[in-house]
Amino acid sequence: MGEFSKTLLLGSPSLLFLFVVIIFLYASSFPSDLSPLGSWKQHLTDWTGGLGQNKTSQDLVVKDPMKYLLRRLVRGQDRIQLDFTGFSCHNDLHSEVCLTNKPIVINNSALTIYIPSDQQQLDHTVQPYARKEDGTAMKAVAPVKMIHRNTSLPACRFNHHVPAMVFSSGGFTGNLFHEFNEVIIPLFITCRHFRSELQFIITDFKPWWVEKYSRILSQLSRFEIINPAANASIHCFPGVVVGLKYHDNLALNYTKIPGGYSMFDFKDFLRTTYNLKIQNVSKIQKLSVVLISRPMSRRFLNEGKMVEMMEELGFQVDVIKPNRMSSLDKFSGVINSCNVMVGAHGAGLTNAVFLPDGAVFVQVVPLGLDWASETYFGGPAKEMGVKYMKYKIDPDESTLLDKYGPDHPVIVDPMSVFLKGYYAAREVYVDGQDMKINLTRFRETLLKAGKLLGRSTPLH
Structure with missing residues (x-):
């Protein structure tokens, strides 16, 4: 051990304090996991859906990438709640987004999600469409129940290795503005950082709408879309997001998005999706x-x-x-x-x-x-x-x-x-x-x- 280190550990407390301050200032000069401008790509440079192939010693090793990516969706008190309980909900004027990084069970026939919990049974209901302030729109959006249960859960019939994302194609779909404003852009905001490694469950399923936006949906998820009305069975996932984040009319606020995506990124995504030159x-x-x-x-x-x-x-x-x-x-x-x-x-x-x-x-x-x-x-x-x-x-x-x-x-x-x-x-x-x-x-x-x-x- 060098003389300087010995002095810090055994000698002057003021020197030790000064050393800690220097280390803190040095560390704070780099973007943290909470920084809106710190791209998640810097932390997950080769995410391929599970094991991170071809990583070098300089790459960050993510032991549980699904839990990591789910955690990236929330900040502040919502993140604290997620870390403490494994479950978090965020409300604003237009939408509610709930997520859990615990393994969950979804009963499609009843639109019910079971979350294992040591606490007594708690129920929470979400309408997964970004227009909750409009009663007319929400009449066309089916509620999804989220039940915290400390007893045995329904038996899985299908097991999935990626999280589920549950959202509605109801509401005001049928109008191009509302389709982009309340579904497509919020979907991009919420799930782009998953790099297609999640599975969509679309409630209020409209086949024409899914066909119309098939290119976009297939770019955001590489898995087959689940229509709960046509697939009334029990599915298990390592986590779930219910609802979509909404920022403003035809808008993305990059400071609130994992990876810092902007409207320019969304337009670039559209150009790639539709092969626009x-x-x-x-x-x-x-x-x-x-x-x-x-x-x-x-x-x-x-x-x-x-x-x-x-x-x-x-x-x-x-x-x-x-x-x-x-x-x-x-x-x-x-x-x-x-x-x-x-x-x-x-x-x-x-x-x-x-x-x-x-x-x-x-x-x-x-x-x-x-x-x-x-x-x-x-x-x-x-x-x-x-x-x-x-x-x-x-x-x-x-x-x-x-x-x-x-x-x-x-x-x-x-x-x-x-x-x-x-x-x-x-x-x-x-x-x-x-x-x-x-x-x-x-x-x-x-x-x-x-x-x-x-x-x-x-x-x-």
């Missing part, structure tokens, strides 16, 4: 615009004239009409190949997630829908790496003017209509208006879009 708009030589056409409400009544004007400005125009069953394989490629996307406020604008970086996203804002347009698309668009523009229509561009007259509160005081309640306002502004766009005004918007792309104007 264009990452940045600079790779697109021609001027091209996608016009999202609506079939029911908030239609462009002079859509043909709009297309003619765009073509006169030098744009190649694609008009797409997405619906609930639209193929994402097809539409993602069309959106990814354009440098301008135009559409009226509505679910179809969710396709902006497929736009290349630097593209221009033009949202046409109908009368009375300023707040909704900014909240659901304007704000999120700014985090997608695209250049956002809004075209706010004048009253004379809305069919509501002819219906109600220029002095009616619907025209001059939309807030008074919203104060009557959501459904009253929806009937008027969401479901009850179409638009005839002022081509002179809108032409100026497209010229500005060209300038944002770095193209000279006029566009010919």
Whole structure:
């Protein structure tokens, strides 16, 4: 033992204290397991689902990778609770996520999860959909029971070596915005760091929805999806996550995600999933615009004239009409190949997630829908790496003017209509208006879009 070490151990207490402080400061200069910017990949460099093949002596050895990955989902008091009891739940306005790193038993027929516990039997119920504040949505979401039991558990019929992730395809699915906002993005947030090593159990199972998002689901889990309604048996897993983490409208908060994933990472994931070729708009030589056409409400009544004007400005125009069953394989490629996307406020604008970086996203804002347009698309668009523009229509561009007259509160005081309640306002502004766009005004918007792309104007 060196003289300095002997002095620390046997001599001055102040020197010992100073040494401890130095060690602490040195260690704290590195990102900890709790750091939002410390990627889990630094800690689990060769995770392949179990044993960590081809690891070197410099790699961290994870004795129980499933328990480790489950633990990464929670922080603070939730992590303390998980470490102490093996079970934790996190609640916020939109969702509840519960997880356990204990071996569990799932009775699919009853949507019941049994968790071994030394305590007396406790019951907890979760509706695994990220819209719990909306009673209408949650009526279409079946509850999942989580029972802590200190007696014998049901016998396993099927044993699995990866955790289960239980979530619902109910709620407001059938609307592209809600599908991405409340299921797809929360699913990415919750499980991307598992690197496909978990098994999905989808409640309120909708075959068309699973087929529509099959590419995404297969990228996030390499195991066959379990439909509990069609597989009413007893399954055992080394752990389970029930529910999906939600951050905000079409948003990922990288500081709250294991691995620090951002919207850019999500868009990169989509490009890989759908084999999209264009990452940045600079790779697109021609001027091209996608016009999202609506079939029911908030239609462009002079859509043909709009297309003619765009073509006169030098744009190649694609008009797409997405619906609930639209193929994402097809539409993602069309959106990814354009440098301008135009559409009226509505679910179809969710396709902006497929736009290349630097593209221009033009949202046409109908009368009375300023707040909704900014909240659901304007704000999120700014985090997608695209250049956002809004075209706010004048009253004379809305069919509501002819219906109600220029002095009616619907025209001059939309807030008074919203104060009557959501459904009253929806009937008027969401479901009850179409638009005839002022081509002179809108032409100026497209010229500005060209300038944002770095193209000279006029566009010919």
